[in-house]
Amino acid sequence: MSPQLTILQAGPALSLQDFGRPGYRAEGLTQGGAADPTALYEGAALLGQAPNLAAIEMAGSGGTFRADSDLRIALTGAEMAAKIEGEAIVWNASHTLPAGATLTIGGARNGSYGYLHVGGGFDTAPVMGSRAAHLAGGIGTLLQSGESLPIGPDKGHDTGMKITPIDRFGGGRIRIVASMQTASFDAATLDRFTACAFHRDARANRMGVRLGFEGEGYSTDAALSIVSEVVVPGDIQISGDGAPYVLMYECQTTGGYPRIGSVLPCDLPRVAQAQTGTDLHFEFVGMEEAATLQARHLNELKTLKSRVSPLVRDPARIRDLLSYQLISGAISATSNPFEEGHPT
Amino acid sequence: MTDWPQIRTVGLSGLLVTFAAAMSEPANRAALAFRAAVEEQDWPEVVETSTSLVSTFLAVDLATTPDEAMKERLQALLKSRDWTKELLPAGRTLWHVPTLYGTDLAPQLEEAADVAGLDPDEAIRQLSTSRVRVLTIGFAPGQPYCGELPEAWNIPRQKGLTPSVPACALVVAIRQLIIFTNASPTGWRHIGQTAFRTFRPEAEQPFPLSPGDELIFPAIERAELENIIARDSTGQGGAETEVLK
Numbered sequence: 268m269s270p271q272l273t274i275l276q277a278g279p280a281l282s283l284q285d286f287g288r289p290g291y292r293a294e295g296l297t298q299g300g301a302a303d304p305t306a307l308y309e310g311a312a313l314l315g316q317a318p319n320l321a322a323i324e325m326a327g328s329g330g331t332f333r334a335d336s337d338l339r340i341a342l343t344g345a346e347m348a349a350k351i352e353g354e355a356i357v358w359n360a361s362h363t364l365p366a367g368a369t370l371t372i373g374g375a376r377n378g379s380y381g382y383l384h385v386g387g388g389f390d391t392a393p394v395m396g397s398r399a400a401h402l403a404g405g406i407g408t409l410l411q412s413g414e415s416l417p418i419g420p421d422k423g424h425d426t427g428m429k430i431t432p433i434d435r436f437g438g439g440r441i442r443i444v445a446s447m448q449t450a451s452f453d454a455a456t457l458d459r460f461t462a463c464a465f466h467r468d469a470r471a472n473r474m475g476v477r478l479g480f481e482g483e484g485y486s487t488d489a490a491l492s493i494v495s496e497v498v499v500p501g502d503i504q505i506s507g508d509g510a511p512y513v514l515m516y517e518c519q520t521t522g523g524y525p526r527i528g529s530v531l532p533c534d535l536p537r538v539a540q541a542q543t544g545t546d547l548h549f550e551f552v553g554m555e556e557a558a559t560l561q562a563r564h565l566n567e568l569k570t571l572k573s574r575v576s577p578l579v580r581d582p583a584r585i586r587d588l589l590s591y592q593l594i595s596g597a598i599s600a601t602s603n604p605f606e607e608g609h610p611t
Numbered sequence: 612m613t614d615w616p617q618i619r620t621v622g623l624s625g626l627l628v629t630f631a632a633a634m635s636e637p638a639n640r641a642a643l644a645f646r647a648a649v650e651e652q653d654w655p656e657v658v659e660t661s662t663s664l665v666s667t668f669l670a671v672d673l674a675t676t677p678d679e680a681m682k683e684r685l686q687a688l689l690k691s692r693d694w695t696k697e698l699l700p701a702g703r704t705l706w707h708v709p710t711l712y713g714t715d716l717a718p719q720l721e722e723a724a725d726v727a728g729l730d731p732d733e734a735i736r737q738l739s740t741s742r743v744r745v746l747t748i749g750f751a752p753g754q755p756y757c758g759e760l761p762e763a764w765n766i767p768r769q770k771g772l773t774p775s776v777p778a779c780a781l782v783v784a785i786r787q788l789i790i791f792t793n794a795s796p797t798g799w800r801h802i803g804q805t806a807f808r809t810f811r812p813e814a815e816q817p818f819p820l821s822p823g824d825e826l827i828f829p830a831i832e833r834a835e836l837e838n839i840i841a842r843d844s845t846g847q848g849g850a851e852t853e854v855l856k
Contacts, residue, residue, distance in 0.1 A: 289658070290658075290659050291752070292659055292661040292670065293659065293662070293748065294748055294752060294753055294818040295748045295749045295754050295792075295810075295818075296752035296753075296810075394813065395812060395817055404752045404810075405752065405792065405793050405810065406752075444623060445620075446620070446621060446622050447619055447621060492632065494632065494633055494634055494663075494664055494665055495663055495747075496627060496663045496666050497627055497663055497666065497668040499621050499622055499624040499625070501623075501624070502621075502622060519750050519751070520661070520750070521663045521747070529621070529623070529624075530622070531622075531623060532623060532674075554620070554623075554677075554678060557673075558623075558674045558675070558677075561674035562674060
């Protein structure tokens, strides 16, 4: 029997996520997957494993969890108050969750989506090549209290590492490129759009984020004559009431609303993580600059290991000091070094 | 017309080739044929392709592939022939999907017939014998937009939304039929009920329908629909298929 993590009490919107299911657009299914994919990379860097392993995405707040054997865990994305057996643990870090101990994760402080990763990843049966719930498409459901999730074999050993997360919290500047209908908005409307301090509306989910604003809506006459066509994550649709919606990874495959621009993939996690009320500003960049920014982001993801370092802890505050292996990070008292590197 | 087809970039996600400003049979056929031709080219930059009503999408990472280079190739392919005169792709399927028209299971048949200016019997006759094509799949996984029905069915969506229409419902508007994938609110009128599931995530082939497939919705009695529902666990809903040459 594989180890299991039981959700004693589920927050309002927990779901299992990985990078989703690319390749089904022609069949009407968008990729889906984590709202903030950067968090999956960070969790993987902390635990020293592949980024596409499934993690629990926690929108708004977490829940309480208990494992039936010792687990390595990592916490990334929006910071949430986390405790093991009542003792606060650091976010953006990896920890050991001892068998039977209760992990409590509270409400988000600086963003919208937190992630709970486990060593080995959650090992539910994949559906069409992915373990991600695609709620809009009818694949999987929100995780419920009382549910137990199987965990895959963990080949790693390290815990007690922290990561300096890629900056994407607290809203701010969002780079966009021109998209399908950008040219059909008049210059004054586009100027108003890039000058506006938008804020994330409470109406936001894994499909899209509605933006609130002061003043007149954003419209174009082209809105009346658009035949339904492809939409992609990042597209900023102007809905019937003139409000922009940024489409997220679980959006539909087609739509008939005009698109004023499209958010660069590297800035989409910043939109996902903006909290209700957080300000967002849009700035057009050309295709070449967009390519440069995106390449820089991919390079950041590739070099995340350089942002990982040991958690510095005050030994006086470590309750179970003697259970720690204090001599060296390279030698483990419990594992056979000759077995390392030989997959079993 | 010199304005069409048009090539536009879709964010950094790819390129869209659009064949017309509005839905038409030749433009839909052009989009399907052009998609098949792009697939045949097997360009390594193209991650996936899809069609909507009158356009073909190529997923290309424009952060690593300059859009100008792709546009040139697409222009050359577009100029190679008149895509609105192309035949439909080979290997399509004709589906016969048993459908219960009207009754409390499909309560808007009479209303839709009235808007179309037909009596209910004539409406059922037309709907159950029309052969329609999957124009596009979208909105929900596997969900087909089928057309086009005779001109009488060029009826608008209703003004208000029906709060919920069940999965497998057959709905009509603007000369098109949809079989719903999931229970959903809609402005389209609910005229028939099938047991045909358009998305079967656990199946080896999760999406039974492909763009270009054709469908007929023969009329059945309520008892037969209930019988199909009772004995069918596959989602096929009693549908039969023929290969189109």
